[in-house]
Amino acid sequence: MTAFNDATGLADWVSRTRAGLTEGRFPARAFNDVDVHALEQERLFAKAWCFLAHESEIPSPGDYVTRKIGNNNLIVARDEHGVIHANLNMCRHRGNVMCKSEMGNASHFRCSYHGWTYKNSGELVGVPYMKEGYEGRLKRKDWGLVAVRVDTYEGLVFGCLDPEGPSLAEYLGGFQFYLDLYLKHGLGGVEVHGPPDHWVADTDWKICAENFAGDGYHTPVAHQWGFHLGYFPSSGTTHSQGWAASIPGKGHGIGLGHGPGYPAFSGFPDQVVAGMKEAMSPEQVAVFSQIRTAVGTVFPNLSFLMQPFSLVPGDPGVRFVTMRLYHPAGPGRMEMYSWCLVPKDAPEDYKAEAYRAYTLAFGQAGTFEQDDFENWTKVTASAGSGLVRDLDFPYIMGMESEPVPEFPGPGHVVRPYVNDTNFRNMWSRWGDYLAGEA
Ligand code: FES
Numbered sequence: 001m002t003a004f005n006d007a008t009g010l011a012d013w014v015s016r017t018r019a020g021l022t023e024g025r026f027p028a029r030a031f032n033d034v035d036v037h038a039l040e041q042e043r044l045f046a047k048a049w050c051f052l053a054h055e056s057e058i059p060s061p062g063d064y065v066t067r068k069i070g071n072n073n074l075i076v077a078r079d080e081h082g083v084i085h086a087n088l089n090m091c092r093h094r095g096n097v098m099c100k101s102e103m104g105n106a107s108h109f110r111c112s113y114h115g116w117t118y119k120n121s122g123e124l125v126g127v128p129y130m131k132e133g134y135e136g137r138l139k140r141k142d143w144g145l146v147a148v149r150v151d152t153y154e155g156l157v158f159g160c161l162d163p164e165g166p167s168l169a170e171y172l173g174g175f176q177f178y179l180d181l182y183l184k185h186g187l188g189g190v191e192v193h194g195p196p197d198h199w200v201a202d203t204d205w206k207i208c209a210e211n212f213a214g215d216g217y218h219t220p221v222a223h224q225w226g227f228h229l230g231y232f233p234s235s236g237t238t239h240s241q242g243w244a245a246s247i248p249g250k251g252h253g254i255g256l257g258h259g260p261g262y263p264a265f266s267g268f269p270d271q272v273v274a275g276m277k278e279a280m281s282p283e284q285v286a287v288f289s290q291i292r293t294a295v296g297t298v299f300p301n302l303s304f305l306m307q308p309f310s311l312v313p314g315d316p317g318v319r320f321v322t323m324r325l326y327h328p329a330g331p332g333r334m335e336m337y338s339w340c341l342v343p344k345d346a347p348e349d350y351k352a353e354a355y356r357a358y359t360l361a362f363g364q365a366g367t368f369e370q371d372d373f374e375n376w377t378k379v380t381a382s383a384g385s386g387l388v389r390d391l392d393f394p395y396i397m398g399m400e401s402e403p404v405p406e407f408p409g410p411g412h413v414v415r416p417y418v419n420d421t422n423f424r425n426m427w428s429r430w431g432d433y434l435a436g437e438a
């Protein structure tokens with residue numbers, strides 16, 4: 001893959017890309033390019049609020065997981081007082097990786113190189129040969145692990161590498177309304193069901209983020225078996241109905257599939273439905289009761305999906321929620337995390353059934369997941385090839401769509417669900433970051 005000749009060439013490409021978007025075009029090159037990947041690391045992942053973990057993954061003091069923002073490795077830990085910290089997973093002495101396992105429980109982390117020891121909050125507490133070696137010159141308080149900003153929304157823990165940027169609430173910018181559809185499943189909220197599925201794929205993270213920002217267009221084709229065999233209660237003709245909602249200037253988007261005749265809240269136990277109605281606002285209940293499927297992306301790379309899936313073809317099916325993180329692992333390469341979220345207060349048998357439905361559809365060997373990755377890896381490979389990389393793709397669907405005035409949710413909401421509006425908004429935000437304007 002040829003690189004851009006210089007920084008000016010890349011800057012020109014970014015500005016041409018942003019101009020193209022206003023006419024509904026976006027270049028293939030964005031999806032598999034070494035310089036674009038590097039620029040994303042520098043300007044996007046260094047500034048955006050990025051998802052780290054769900055609080056239920058680290059429920060007790062000392063629990064931790066290791067996660068990443070861009071190319072930075074982090075320890076996300078709950079300290080002895082219950083406070084969540086994110087620190088660079090790097091020893092301040094010579095830069096060794098402090099914690100080499102993906103999850104666990106520890107009050108302290110001890111470096112395997114020279115033995116510096118830190119509390120799980122990041123404070124440096126132990127330095128071998130302190131007196132003999134440093135003769136009083138090393139101040140422990142100056143050499144703690146490097147802390148990263150952390151904030152939470154409804155159990156979601158986000159981190160931001162930029163100390164100056166906006167608050168998480170400002171960053172989400174109203175998308176919380178739609179996130180609640182996945183998170184407020186009763187007053188107790190949701191929890192993860194087991195550790196995430198975690199794998200790598202030759203796919204650019206942006207292809208997946210776009211797909212989950214509301215690509216209802218692919219479902220009747222890529223996942224047609226689900227329609228035909230009765231695992232998924234919709235059809236090619238009813239599937240396009242519904243809404244596409246996006247938060248202008250923020251990049252977040254959601255596709256809300258409407259299934260005519262599909263009973264409100266079907267697929268959830270009655271007790272969960274009662275909890276949702278209590279936990280959500282009347283406007284949220286009004287939106288939620290009309291939809292069959294909700295598939296959304298928090299810019300840049302965290303996505304959610306809720307859909308019904310029948311374990312026995314033709315049955316009404318169970319509704320499950322998956323949350324997924326598309327971690328950029330190189331140009332055209334991605335590290336995927338995928339969780340199943342279940343209502344915390346739901347009966348255990350429902351949690352187990354929802355997890356089975358999730359696993360069959362969206363676990364790493366899931367049927368939907370296999371369909372998608374077959375397409376996504378091919379798209380990525382094309383985008384890296386000599387002729388394709390300079391071509392644009394059309395993003396003109398719904399270019400003239402007028403917002404639906406009576407819709408009770410925030411943002412720019414258009415019909416139908418099959419629409420490019422969310423994607424234009426997403427790539428426009430991505431362009432703001434790459435141009436250094438966000
Ligand atoms: S690199 Fe960690 S103690 Fe030396």
Ligand SMILES: [Fe+2]
Nearest residue numbers: 218222368372
């Ligand atoms: Fe899909």
